[in-house]
Amino acid sequence: MTAQSGIIQPPPLISVRNLRLTGRRGRGPETPIVDDVSFDVAEKEMLALIGESGSGKTSIALALTGYARRGCRIAGGNIRVAGYDVTNMSPAELRAFRGKTIAYIAQNAGAAFNPALPLMDQVIEPALLHHIMPRRVAIERAIFLFELMALPSPGTIGTRYPHELSGGQLQRLMAATALITGPEMVIFDEPTTALDVTTQIEVLEAFRTVRREEGFTGVYVTHDLAVVAQMADRAVVLKNGVVQEEGTTEQILSAPRHAYTQALLAANTPQIRNDTAQVTDSGKAVPVLDVRDLVVGYGGAGPDGRPRHTILSNVSLPVLPGETMGIIGESGCGKSTLIRAIAGIQPWTSGGITFEGEALAPRIEARSASQRRHIQLVAQNADLVLNPAMSVGDTLRRVLTFNGDAATEAEIGRLLDMVRLPSVLADRFPPELSGGQKQRVNLARALAARPRLVLCDEITAALDTVVAAAILDLMMELKRELGIAWLFVTHDLHALRSVCDRVAVLYAGHRVEFTPVSALEAPPHHPYTRRLENSVPEMRADWLSEVIDRRGQTSDTVSALSSSPGKGCCYAARCPVRIAVCEVSVPPVWRSPAGALISCHLATQDLS
Amino acid sequence: MTVASLARWWAAIPRIPGALILFWLLLAVLGPLLAPFAPGEVVSRTVFAPISAHHLLGTDYLGRDVLTRLLCGTSSTVLLCATATLLACTGGVFLGTIAALKQGVTDTLLSRFMDGVISIPSLLSALVAVAAFGSSVPVLVLAMSLIYMPGSYRTSRMLALSIVRRDFVLAARMRGEKAGYIVLREVLPNMMGPVMADVGLRFIYAVRLLSNLSFLGVGLQPPLTDLGSLTRENLLGLVYGAPAVIAPALTIAVLTVGLNLALDSNRGEPD
CATH class of the missing domain: 3.40.50.300 (P-loop containing nucleotide triphosphate hydrolases)
Structure with a gap:
């Protein structure tokens, strides 16, 4: 790189030349991690x-501090930071x-x-x-x-x-x-x-x-x-x-x-993957899963019979057969708790869940074999979800034999093919797979039970964008092929928009909005939904400044869980458009022209 | 279980300690067959004879061949301790994993019982067992396995506790798997490495305890013999520097220290 004539450039503070980093696993051969990287700052x-x-x-960033992770070393090249020769210190x-x-x-x-x-x-x-x-x-x-x-x-x-x-x-x-x-x-x-x-x-x-x-x-x-x-x-x-x-x-x-x-x-770039988006005419179709007024809490019952600390307050969620229901909210809003309650590993205080017309017991042990089989949970962290000492084939085989299906090699190959993995992977062990492959195996295990409802808890959160996009594509293909209903929990609005038919927005354990995905584009919306939308970073350099300007200096330090149950709107403390009544009475639920159920004191014209 | 998972079990056994344990087990089984004389036979008129071509390790206080007696003694020490360790660790690992899986009352009851056993010094409980039931091979083996079960229980409970919290165990539970399957297929394979190292350690403890008991004269009784009793009966030879007392003492040292070092060398290697 030659300095342009006429412009005197200051010497770079950081200068990396032909950096090579290598690593090895155990006593294995050295493999290059970084090869011939040069840049200046x-x-x-x-x-x-x-x-x-x-x-x-990350390896490059650590190398700038002269540090190489265990098993790695700086094999060549030159790093100069603020006048120091980092590689020779x-x-x-x-x-x-x-x-x-x-x-x-x-x-x-x-x-x-x-x-x-x-x-x-x-x-x-x-x-x-x-x-x-x-x-x-x-x-x-x-x-x-x-x-x-x-x-x-x-x-x-x-x-x-x-x-x-x-x-x-x-x-x-x-x-x-x-x-x-x-x-x-x-x-x-x-x-x-x-x-x-x-x-x-x-x-x-x-x-x-x-x-x-x-x-x-x-x-x-x-x-x-x-x-x-x-x-x-x-x-x-x-x-x-x-x-x-x-x-x-x-x-x-x-x-x-x-x-x-x-x-x-x-x-x-956000894109719509869900080309089979259904026109949801609620009321006609019988929901495959129906969550009614679910209350989950801890700390024993208070004087009003409700738990002292509520995680979920009166959440209702009907999921139709073959649809993708999205649940969105920030951490601590109770979205994982909801999934766990449906999966049978989180007891609830009141309300109920029915699956295909039959009430579900709170504890998984009390559910019938058919219910256990037809509701499958796909958890977030594929590293923890697969037994590292069991081969991929064995993992799938066990699900098949447990459910009384024929566990042939062909069937295992078919399952792997369903999640777009080659059948040779059946002999591999989870530590030998990449993150995306593990998540696919995780999905294949759920599909092996031939479920009618799959609960996905942030399944793309730990994955790279490109890999996550592939997993979302796969979900939609499977939806078309198998007609499975999906419950998709996420904090990623892009992902939600691209795969879901309907969306529930949770805030501090309350369902503040319940909307067909098509209605997400059209106002009015609950103030929290709007805030979530505005918070998704955009690829414009001035986006952050705009958001900060728009928001002003509203303090965001109020804990989402501090709202007292039953008194006022759960979002009142953070709401930019709150009015006096928000503090004292629970907001009504009303239907917007676009079909969204919104829980707010303000009317359409105020929220547009 | 497929070939692939069998191969992984095999790979979980540490290499060097594994080879060393195999060597001692082979010696224990084949040793008495290789012995040049019968173990009780008086073959020389000289007692505490030094090393010679005829008696490779000299003779003992009665004029018996030391090499023969050493091979027999090693055999009984290793086999007795291996059996006791196997019993102790099978019980300890199984109960520890169950406790971690079930938690609650099961865990509390098991853990408090094990705490009770472990709180009594091992030599003391062994002496009480021998005093109450007499000194015989079954009593010694059972006493030793009971004494070393709590240690193995604690180690495997701690190991299992971190594993049962992982999601794949939850997945198995949600599928409706029985406790036995979860322990054997989901939990145990993931703790094989540390458990194997622990088994080796228990074995060393057992060798030490049995040798102590026999040295005190309450362990194996004649005509049976082990490394501890060999050391004791030839104690007089110490003043003559006879190999009869040095050889068994040295064997105990090589057996325990060697295994200990081998197990240590295996630690800290990344997965």
Whole structure:
């Protein structure tokens, strides 16, 4: 790369040349993770490393700190960060370098903090460890950073413990920990991937504010192109450890040159997969699953006979045969609890569930073999869901023999073919499969029971966009072929829109809206539904600023669970359009012209 | 069970310790057949004879061939302890897994019982068992297996607790599988590695306990002999530096320390 004549460019703060990283498993052969990667990051610039899992983006980010994960090593190339030659530093030099010159913000802040220490001690630790400032000054600086990142009660939040804060707050505290020493360069490793969209906005905005004030150089590792659009100046696209494309964020997102970048962009663009969307004429068809006024709670019964703490309040949900019902809401809204109650692993207090006209017992043990067989749960984490010591074939075979079906090789091959996997995979064990393959096997196991209703709990949440898109495609193909009804729980509005026939929006255990997916496009909507829609990042650089401007500085620190049951609207505390009556009486449910059931005091014209 | 899953069970057994255990078991079974003399036969007029071509490890306090007696003693020590370990670990692993799976009352009752057993020092409970029921092979084996069951129970309960929380066990339960199937097919295969290491450790403890008992004279009774009693009966030879007392003591050391080191060497290797 030659500097353009006439423009004097400052030397890059980070310069990576021909970086090669290799790794090995156990005593196996060394395999390349990253091959011949070169890039520069200028001072005060934010560079995004984009790629799917296994693309080597995190390995590169870690290599910038001179660190290689167990079994990996920096096999060649040159890394210079702020004048230091990272590849040739002694352990003592590296110790002084890390935390002071370069800081790292990891994906899961919940796991990064010590649960036994108050947060302030952990936030200022890097400053004390490197003898940069005395304790008193460090605390002052920490509080300054807390204020900058809009954390609630910045003066006292440091005395609290990690379990007392939400994921989004912890992620900001972790950023404070990284910035306490005033490092020249900060690495963000998927810092918002584990967060809800609504929370993600606040965290991204906090990162932007703090970057404006502190002016550090950054490397942002992510797979989410919409986040890249908000955060980064330039981007490097990686695949299998090789650079595919490098350019400004603007150019990568609007005019990608490389085929892989184009594929990545396509997978990020919402599309409708559900071409068999039914015109739901409720009232005529008999629902395959009917959830009526379900109440789930804990803490014993209160004076009014309801549980002291409710997770689900009077949720009703009729699922028609062959339809895809979507359930959406942020974490803690009770969507997983609802799925677990239907699956028979979460007892409920009142209300009931019927399946094909028969009442379902709360406990799975009390259900009939046919009910157990015809309702199948596909859980989120395919790593935990498959027995690592049982081959794929054995896993499927057991389901078949258990249900009294013929467990022939042909049948197992047919099941694998159904989820688009080659039949040779039958002899493999789960640890040898990729994330997407595991999720397919997980799906195949559910299908082996020949279910009539499949409960999907965030099945695409842990997967890369391209893989997740393939799983959603597969779901829709199976829906057409087998006529199965799906209950699809997600926090991803794009996924929801692309596969569902009807959608239930949950907030703090209340069903605030129940709508055909076609009506999602047309107003009116419940304020929370609107908020969810607006929170989905878009691939425009000015999207985040727009959302923040529109929202104003409404505090988002109210816990979703703090609303008292039965009194007022559950969403009143966060609602931008609330009126006096919202605080005192439960909102009525009314039907919008487009067919959405909305639970709100305001009428159509006010919500449009 | 397919060939593939059998192969995985096999792979879960640690290599070096596995080979070492196999060596001692072979020696235990074939040793007495290889012995040059009969174990009780007085073959020399010299007692505590040094190493010679005729008696490779010299003679003992009665003039019997030490190599012969050592082979027989090793055989009984290894076989007795292996049987006791097998019983202890089969019971411990099965009960520990069941406790983890059922939890609640089953877990509490089992765990408190095991706590009770483990709280009495092992040598003490073995002495009480021998005092009450006399010293015979079945009493020794049963006493040792009861003494070492709680350790195995605790290890496998802890291992199983983390496994039964995983979703694939939940999936099996939701399918309606019985506890036996879940333990044998879903839980046990996922804890084989650590359990195998634990079995080796229990075996070492058992060797130590049996040798202690026999050294005190309450273990195996003549004409049967084991490594502990061999050491004790030739204790006088210590002043002559006779191989008769050094050989059995050294064998105990090689057996326990060797296995211990081999098990340690296996630790910390990534999956």
